[in-house]
Each structure stands twice: as structure tokens, then as C-alpha cells.
Amino acid sequence: MQPNASASNAGKRALVYLVLALALIWTLFPIYWVVVTSLKSNAELAASTPSLLPLQPVLDGYRTVIERGIPRMALNSVIVAVGTTIVSLALAVPGSYGLTRLGLPRRIGTPLALAIGFALIFPAIAIVVPMFQLAVRLGIYDQLGTLILLNVPFNAAFALWVLRTVWMDIPRNIEEAALLDGDTRFTAFRRVLLPAMLPSLIAVAVLVFIFTWNEFLFALIFSTSPRAMTLPIGIAAQVPQHELSWQIVAAAGTVALVPVVAATVLLQRYLVRGLTFGMAK
Amino acid sequence: MADVRIERITKQFGQAIAVNDLSLHVRDHEFVSLLGPSGCGKTTTMRCVAGLERPDAGQIFIGERDVTTLLPRDRDVALVFQSYALYPHMTTRNNIGYPLRLRGMDKPKRDAAVEETAMMFGIDELLERFPRQLSGGQQQRVALSRAVVRQPRAFLMDEPLSNIDALLRVTMRAELKRLQQQLGITTIFVTHDQVEALTLSDRIVVMEFGTVQQVGKPLEIYRQPANLFVARFVGSPPMNFFEGELRSEAGETVFVSDMLRVPVVAPRHAPANRVTLGVRPESLTVESAPSDGATRAKIALLEPLGYETIVHATIGSDVVRSRVADGEDLAVDQDVWLRIGSELLFDTQSGVLLS
Numbered sequence: 001m002q003p004n005a006s007a008s009n010a011g012k013r014a015l016v017y018l019v020l021a022l023a024l025i026w027t028l029f030p031i032y033w034v035v036v037t038s039l040k041s042n043a044e045l046a047a048s049t050p051s052l053l054p055l056q057p058v059l060d061g062y063r064t065v066i067e068r069g070i071p072r073m074a075l076n077s078v079i080v081a082v083g084t085t086i087v088s089l090a091l092a093v094p095g096s097y098g099l100t101r102l103g104l105p106r107r108i109g110t111p112l113a114l115a116i117g118f119a120l121i122f123p124a125i126a127i128v129v130p131m132f133q134l135a136v137r138l139g140i141y142d143q144l145g146t147l148i149l150l151n152v153p154f155n156a157a158f159a160l161w162v163l164r165t166v167w168m169d170i171p172r173n174i175e176e177a178a179l180l181d182g183d184t185r186f187t188a189f190r191r192v193l194l195p196a197m198l199p200s201l202i203a204v205a206v207l208v209f210i211f212t213w214n215e216f217l218f219a220l221i222f223s224t225s226p227r228a229m230t231l232p233i234g235i236a237a238q239v240p241q242h243e244l245s246w247q248i249v250a251a252a253g254t255v256a257l258v259p260v261v262a263a264t265v266l267l268q269r270y271l272v273r274g275l276t277f278g279m280a281k
Numbered sequence: 282m283a284d285v286r287i288e289r290i291t292k293q294f295g296q297a298i299a300v301n302d303l304s305l306h307v308r309d310h311e312f313v314s315l316l317g318p319s320g321c322g323k324t325t326t327m328r329c330v331a332g333l334e335r336p337d338a339g340q341i342f343i344g345e346r347d348v349t350t351l352l353p354r355d356r357d358v359a360l361v362f363q364s365y366a367l368y369p370h371m372t373t374r375n376n377i378g379y380p381l382r383l384r385g386m387d388k389p390k391r392d393a394a395v396e397e398t399a400m401m402f403g404i405d406e407l408l409e410r411f412p413r414q415l416s417g418g419q420q421q422r423v424a425l426s427r428a429v430v431r432q433p434r435a436f437l438m439d440e441p442l443s444n445i446d447a448l449l450r451v452t453m454r455a456e457l458k459r460l461q462q463q464l465g466i467t468t469i470f471v472t473h474d475q476v477e478a479l480t481l482s483d484r485i486v487v488m489e490f491g492t493v494q495q496v497g498k499p500l501e502i503y504r505q506p507a508n509l510f511v512a513r514f515v516g517s518p519p520m521n522f523f524e525g526e527l528r529s530e531a532g533e534t535v536f537v538s539d540m541l542r543v544p545v546v547a548p549r550h551a552p553a554n555r556v557t558l559g560v561r562p563e564s565l566t567v568e569s570a571p572s573d574g575a576t577r578a579k580i581a582l583l584e585p586l587g588y589e590t591i592v593h594a595t596i597g598s599d600v601v602r603s604r605v606a607d608g609e610d611l612a613v614d615q616d617v618w619l620r621i622g623s624e625l626l627f628d629t630q631s632g633v634l635l636s
Binding site: 171173174176177178179180181182183184187192195196198 | 331332333352353354356358359360362364366367368369370379380383384427431
């Protein structure tokens with residue numbers, strides 16, 4: 001019995017590893033392919049049998065990308081993503097604290113949370129046209145600040161919903177202990193609660209950053225010149241503008257990948273937590 | 282250190298009255314337990330003293346100071362929570378030192394105080410660990426250290442022993458008693474566990490429905506429960522009760538029920554209505570032969586505990602419990618005769634103790 005059982009266990013393990021390997025290839029290969037493509041010469045890209053590695057790596061793609069103003073767009077993306085993250089968290093942290101800790105009666109607190117949560121399912125496309133008209137009237141279209149303003153509602157609502165569950169997981173007694181130890185509500189918040197929730201806060205920040213980094217619709221509609229154009233728009237613009245150059249598209253894509261991959265690798269232990277918020281411990 | 286005076290406080294949550302016009306004076310250096318079932322208002326009362334709840338009416342004094350409207354931080358009391366409530370991102374050292382840090386004590390003095398307290402609780406080896414790296418009992422000691430280190434005017438403890446396993450609870454119970462004797466800090470201890478209350482307290486406050494049912498020394502509470510609620514709640518196994526009436530027979534007062542006839546000491550105020558006779562299990566002796574005044578019963582169940590045996594016997598349809606030192610010669614279904622040693626009489630309707 002036992003050798004058989006361990007054989008079938010080994011078989012199961014092999015199957016698990018096989019599935020994991022396939023999933024890994026499925027997710028990582030496109031990234032690999034974009035990076036490799038960005039380093040290949042046009043001649044090599046034209047070859048009928050593509051090679052897994054560039055035979056003679058060239059930086060032509062990156063040179064063109066720089067010429068076409070992609071760095072400026074990357075900077076715009078950074079400004080919009082960082083700005084949105086900061087503003088969203090500045091709203092969501094006290095907001096979620098208030099919703100869960102200020103003793104709101106349930107008949108007020110629950111509808112309020114649901115109303116805020118509605119922002120998460122509201123289709124952006126439905127408001128984009130009136131919003132654009134409004135921006136034109138106010139003379140604030142084609143500005144980075146406006147993009148931040150547009151990205152904040154969704155992301156602040158998302159952050160608030162996640163942080164709400166985080167607050168609910170932090171025992172009230174911890175805050176009460178701090179109040180008895182000599183804190184005021186505010187200093188207890190700053191010195192005890194905020195540090196205690198920091199890992200979750202980092203996870204939410206990374207997610208908001210990535211959402212905004214990838215945001216396309218608002219950026220497409222509201223930026224009419226390079227001064228407010230973000231990376232996704234810039235990359236998309238490479239496609240029809242001249243002849244389709246995979247080298248250039250791939251180089252711009254690689255630029256867009258760098259911060260997301262870096263953030264994911266650096267903060268992955270927080271991200272795992274971030275993706276499992278509110279789940280049973 | 283100081284006394285704590287609670288004067289006629291009431292606290293409502295919506296329609297529910299958690300504490301109802303409650304007054305209590307905890308003397309300086311005294312260890313007082315608030316004992317009662319869950320929902321009796323004991324925790325709310327303590328939280329009012331801590332300042333975590335504000336009473337709707339009434340006043341609270343710590344020492345000479347009226348603290349009713351003061352913030353928790355200005356009351357100089359320490360609270361030990363059932364869940365310990367350690368700061369998860371701080372080491373043991375910083376957890377214990379936190380209240381001192383907030384009082385502006387400089388680091389060398391703080392460290393000395395923290396180390397001294399940690400030594401007292403035997404956790405001086407754990408100062409650089411985080412709460413998640415500690416066992417439940419160790420976390421408990423950190424929580425106690427954090428309360429002790431600041432030398433508060435009063436200690437408040439909210440079921441501090443309920444989250445640790447049974448074996449450790451007995452150790453910690455003794456340790457708490459030693460601590461209280463050593464430091465002499467005024468302590469209010471909230472518990473639903475009568476053994477904790479009986480073993481630790483100078484006085485016990487038994488609560489139900491947001492009101493005080495009885496205040497007294499542990500043995501007073503046990504021997505002279507003020508009413509049926511206290512009599513039922515304190516004591517394990519619980520007191521036996523028989524409903525019946527008092528009759529005067531040949532100059533003697535006799536308690537009479539369907540199954541029992543027991544001569545009793547006449548209460549000062551004989552009630553007009555029915556009475557309840559209460560007998561502690563240890564006051565009910567089990568005899569194997571009939572004799573005058575003993576009541577026939579049948580053994581239904583035996584619970585040997587080693588040092589004693591709990592005998593469950595049926596008198597008619599009533600089940601009564603007796604504790605006997607030596608139960609080896611008893612057997613289930615055996616006929617026995619029960620004799621009542623000492624008894625208490627309660628007014629059935631009002632529940633008040635008559636004897």
C-alpha cells in the first residue's frame with residue numbers, strides 16, 4: 001500500500017509542478033518576449049523564424065522611443081500615478097477609519113459604505129463625455145492635475161473599501177489600550193494604528209499605483225497634447241503613426257513595465273497580503 | 282493609588298440598559314471582582330471607570346477627583362484586556378515602555394523601569410521579541426507588565442485569564458494574587474468565572490441586569506447569598522433548590538414540599554407566599570440506611586473527581602446534587618437517604634434571602 005501511495009503522491013506533485021510551470025510560462029513569456037523584441041534589430045524581426053534571444057542586441061528601439069518623447073510621457077505617468085496614490089490614500093485612510101471607528105449607527109454607516117462602493121462598479125465610459133465638456137468649460141483639460149482628479153474617485157473608493165476591512169481586522173482594544181496609556185485619539189491613530197496597518201497600506205498603495213499606471217480611458221480623452229499624455233496613450237500612438245515597428249512598440253512597452261515589475265518584486269510580500277484582504281485568517 | 286467611587290451611574294446602548302443606577306465604592310488597595318453572566322453590565326461598568334464609555338448619568342471618582350468627563354489618558358488607570366491588546370508592531374520592550382514614553386520619560390530611565398518590571402514577570406529574556414513571536418501566557422505577562430510599569434492609581438482587568446489554557450490559568454491566578462498583595466494597587470477585576478472571583482478578591486460584586494445583586498467578601502457571598510440569583514450563580518456544582526411552604530407544627534417551623542419535610546430555623550419575617558429552600562451540595566449528606574429526618578432518593582449519576590465525588594440523586598422528579606468525600610461504595614440506581622445539614626430560605630417570588 002505505502003509505496004503505491006507515495007508513488008501516487010509523487011504523481012500528484014509532478015502534476016502540480018507541471019500546472020505551475022505552464023502558468024508561469026503563460027504569465028512570464030509575454031513579458032520576456034516584449035523585452036527581447038525591443039532589443040532585436042529590424043532585420044532580425046523580419047526573419048521568418050524568430051529566435052528566443054536577440055542575435056545582435058541593438059538599442060535602436062530605445063533611441064527612437066526617446067526621440068518620440070516617451071520619457072516625458074513616462075514622467076507624466078509617474079506624476080499621475082503617484083499623485084493619485086497620495087490623494088486617494090489621504091482620503092481613504094481617514095475615511096475608512098471614520099466609517100469603522102467613529103461609532104456611526106449601522107443605518108447610516110452601511111448605506112454610506114455602499115454608496116462609496118458604487119464608484120467601483122460605475123462604468124467610467126458613461127461619464128467621460130460630460131466630464132470632458134466640463135473640463136473644457138473650466139479650462140482644465142489636457143493637464144496632469146485633471147487626470148489625477150479623474151482617477152481619484154475610483155481609486156479612493158477602492159482603497160476605502162479595502163482599508164475598511166483592514167480596520168475591522170484591527171482589534172478595537174489596541175486603540176483603547178493606547179488611549180489608556182496616554183494617547184489622544186489622534187496620536188493613537190498616528191503612533192499605534194497607522195504603524196499596525198502599514199503593511200496593508202503599502203499593499204493598497206501599490207495596487208492603486210498600478211491601476212493608475214495602466215489607466216487608459218481618461219488619459220486618452222483628456223490629454224490632447226504631449227504635455228499631459230501618459231505612457232499607455234504614448235505607446236498606443238506608436239502603432240498607427242508610422243510604419244508598424246515592433247521594435248519601438250516593444251521598447252516603449254518595456255519602459256512601461258519597469259516600475260510595475262519593480263514595485264511587484266520589491267513589495268511582493270505586502271502584495272500577497274493585499275490580494276487576500278478580508279479573507280479568513 | 283486611590284479609591285474608586287462609582288455613584289449612581291447609568292449607561293444605555295440604544296434601548297438596552299447596560300448599567301442601571303449602579304453605585305460602588307472600591308477602597309484604596311482593595312481587590313474587587315465584578316462577577317456575573319455575560320451581558321450583566323460588568324464590563325460596561327469597568328469601561329466607564331476607564332473612560333472608554335461615558336455614563337449617561339452618575340459620577341465616577343478616582344481618589345478625590347471627579348473623572349466622569351475626563352479622557353482615559355487623564356485618569357491614570359491601567360487596563361488589562363482579555364485579548365491583551367499588545368501593539369503588534371512593537372517589541373516587548375516598546376510595548377511595556379509605551380505608557381512611559383508617552384509620559385515623556387527619557388530612554389535610560391524607561392529602559393531601567395521596563396527591565397525591572399519584565400524581571401518581575403519573568404519575561405526579561407523576551408524584550409526584543411514581537412507579540413506574534415510570544416505564546417499566549419507570555420503575551421499576558423507583557424500586558425500585565427505594561428499595566429504595572431506606570432504605577433497607575435488603579436488597575437482594571439477585563440477577564441484577563443479567559444484566553445489562556447486551563448493549566449496556565451491556575452498559575453496566572455496565583456501570580457495575580459501575589460502581584461496584588463505585593464503592589465497593593467486598587468484593582469477592579471471583571472470575570473464571569475466564580476472561582477477567579479472567590480480566590481482573588483477582597484470583595485465580590487455580583488451583578489445581573491446592570492444592577493448590583495450583592496457586595497461582600499467571598500465567603501459571605503458563598504454562605505449568605507442575598508437572593509436566589511446569587512445563590513444560583515455562585516457555587517459549583519450549584520446549590521439545590523426545593524419549592525414549598527413553611528408550616529408551624531408543634532411550635533416548630535417545618536419546610537414542606539411534595540417530597541420533603543425539613544425542620545428549619547424560623548425566618549425573622551415569615552412570608553405569606555411560597556418559599557424556596559436552598560441547600561449546598563456539601564450540606565447534603567448521603568446515607569445508605571434510612572433514619573429519622575432523612576429523605577429517600579435514588580442515585581442517578583456519579584462523577585468521581587478523585588478528592589471527592591459528585592452524587593446526582595433523584596427525589597421524585599427532582600435531581601439533587603451532593604458532594605461526598607468518599608463515594609467508592611456508592612452505585613448508580615442504589616437507594617440512599619439524604620440528610621440536610623444546613624439550609625437557606627428564600628422568598629420564591631422576590632428571591633430575597635429570608636434566613
